[in-house]
Amino acid sequence: MRKALEDGTPWDLELPLVTARGRDIWVRAQGEVEFDGEVPVRIAGAFQDISERRRLTQALEDKERFVRQVTDALPVRIAYMDRALRFQFVNQAHCDRFGRPREQVQGHTLNELTGRANDAQLLARVQDVLDGTDQHFEYDEVDGAGTRRFEVRLIPDVDGNGQVQGFYSIGIDITQRSATERALRERTAIIENTTDFVVQTDARGQLTYLNPAARVLLGIAADGSIDGLNFRTFNTDETNRNFSEVILPIVHRDGVWAGESTCYDAQRNVVPMSQIVIAHRDDQGQVTRYSAVMRDISVQQRARAQMARQAATLRSVTEAIPASVAVVGRDLRYRFVNPAFERWVDSTRDQIVGSTIAEVVGAQEYERNRSWVERVLAGEPVRFERSYEIRGDASHIAVDYIPLWVEDGSVDGYVAVLQDISHHKLEEVRLLQLAQRDALTGLLNRAGFEQQIEQAVAAGNGSGLALLYVDLDHFKPVNDRYGHPAGDEVLQLFAQRLSALVRSSDVVARLGGDEFAILLVGVREASLARRLADKVIAAAQAPFTVAGHVM
Structure with missing residues (x-):
């Protein structure tokens, strides 16, 4: 005001005010001083209540941030494509896929981003979804890193007139579920000042x-x-x-x-x-x-429409994905959950939202995860795994907690994403067993045998171990005279004889070829090992009947 009275500079300000009734509002103040010569004679100005615009802007930014944090944290690819097959929205997983920032992916087709022609089968699926039919299928994606298999869902975006404007795409890497990691953000809307x-x-x-x-x-x-x-x-x-x-x-x-x-x-x-x-x-x-x-207020009206669209996008994404998603406030009460989370805790959304973590999952489970909750509310993204027994079956869950940051830099809560990795865990155990077993005899192989020795030593049994190394004599002539199938059967029979000689606590392994080893656990006297060695020699010298031949 002093500046205006001094040299006539008009003002245009946005200010917080308190009304006569004590209500906090935001206003835009504009005005100028009118002069008669160099003498100010009148002040003309106007105030505009802009509280609604600021509220809409903040709400849009909060919704934008929420959508970005949820979709970027999910271990899946999420996208929206228009009828021209151009990406209009991608999450961080798609950016990682193409090795490009978001702004270099959105607005482009898959063909433009990969430099390769689109797969005919995939194009047929896309045409079906553009005709208004949901698509759910699996396909193999080949890139420089090899071949990966994806489970894909395409959901048509139908407007109020029944016209398909584009489609939502959700892709889950079912080759490496537990290894998928995303850290993503959704489109932001820029609201221009008018x-x-x-x-x-x-x-x-x-x-x-x-x-x-x-x-x-x-x-x-x-x-x-x-x-x-x-x-x-x-x-x-x-x-x-x-x-x-x-x-x-x-x-x-x-x-x-x-x-x-x-x-x-x-x-x-x-x-x-x-x-x-x-x-x-x-x-x-x-x-x-x-x-x-x-x-x-064209911008605000567009913002309202975009907010509604983002809300619809969020609903579509969270309804379709198999991961369980929940948003928890600083008061440890649920603000939002998706259907997968409802199924996981066996409660309805109305029962969950507004309730505390302890009320929904139980005090014992909350205490089990309390340290992780405290870390994420301190601003640290955390990831961990949990094992549960559901109806007698083991279930393994990968859990991500992502801080929910607000404009002032504080953490207002967090987003929880839970992914079932039970299948991956079972596959991991199966592959480990295959890697440590001899395919011919079923005994441990060299790698499995060495691991058993390490475990026995780590358990404090090193002073009570005995190791027997067994090499079958005259085995090569068996292969030469009767053939390899007969030789294989001899090895299998000998492996069975060795297994029958030892205790359940001992370990028998085939190291390769005609070489075997036995690890005795809890041996107090060397004589025990010598006696077993004598039995092994006797077992090797006993006749083998294979394919009608006695050897």
Whole structure:
């Protein structure tokens, strides 16, 4: 204000205010000082309540951040493609797939990103989803790292008129489920600040003043005359009816009206407006003129539509994915859960949302995970695994906790993503067993035998171990005379004889070829090992009957 009084500089500010009723609001203040020569004679200005715009902006940013954090944390590929098969949204998993940042993936086709023609089978699936049919299938993806198999779901995006605008794509790497890791963000909407338009009319609605922004909007030159122009000329028919039936009666009664309307710009395009209308009265209380302060809210309307679209996208994604997803606040109460999480805890969303972790999963389970919860609420993303027994079967769950950051840099809660990795664990055990077993005899191989020795030593049994090394003599002539199948059967029979000689705590292994080894555990006297060695020699010397031949 001092600056304006000193040199006439106008002001345009956004300020927090407290109303007479104690309500906190945000306003945009604009104005200027009018001078007579160098003497200020009048201050003219206007205030616009922008609380709703700021609330919408914050809500959009919160929803945006929420969607990005959820989808980027999921160990799946999530995308939205339009009818031209261009990516309009991708999560971090897709960025990792192409080795490009998000802005270099969105807007491009798969063909453009890979440089390869699209798979004919995949294109047929895409055409079916664009015809409005959900697709659920598996396919092999070949890249520089090899071949990976994906489970894919394509979901059509149908508008209010029943037209398919594009489709959602969800791909789960079923080759390496537990190894998949994503750290992703969703599209952000940039809300542009718009200028305000100030209009004054006489009591009949004839224009008496337009500020520069309003002149630009209406296509009137800065020095152009506005004599004879009525503000109704620039309003839509709907706004003029609203003025007559609603706005003017309220303005005459209360002195001010605030709401939304529409007007035409210079090209006769309809522009949605947030508007304040003020009635100015003379000393006798008669209305002599009106002032209107308007703001283009096209951005806010687009933001509302985008917020609704993001909400629909979030619902579609979380409804379709097999992972369990939950959002927990700092008060340790659930804010959101998806259907998979409902099934996992065997409760409905209405029962879960608003309840504490301990109330939903039980105090014992909460205490089991408490240290991880404390770490994520301190701002640290955490990952761990849990094992459960469900209806007598072991279940293994991979858990990700992702901090939910808010604008001021604090953690407002966290996103929990739970993925069933039971199949992977079983496969891991199976592969480990295969790697440590001799395929011919079923005995441990060299790797498995060495691991058993290491485990016995680590368990403190090193001083009570005995090792027998067995090499079959004259085995090669058996192969040469009777053939390898007969030799294999001899090895199998000998392995059975060795296994029958030892205790359940001892270990028998085939080291390779005709070489075997025995590990005796808990041996107090060397004589025990010698006696067993004698039995092994006797077992080797006993006849072998193979294919009708006695050897």
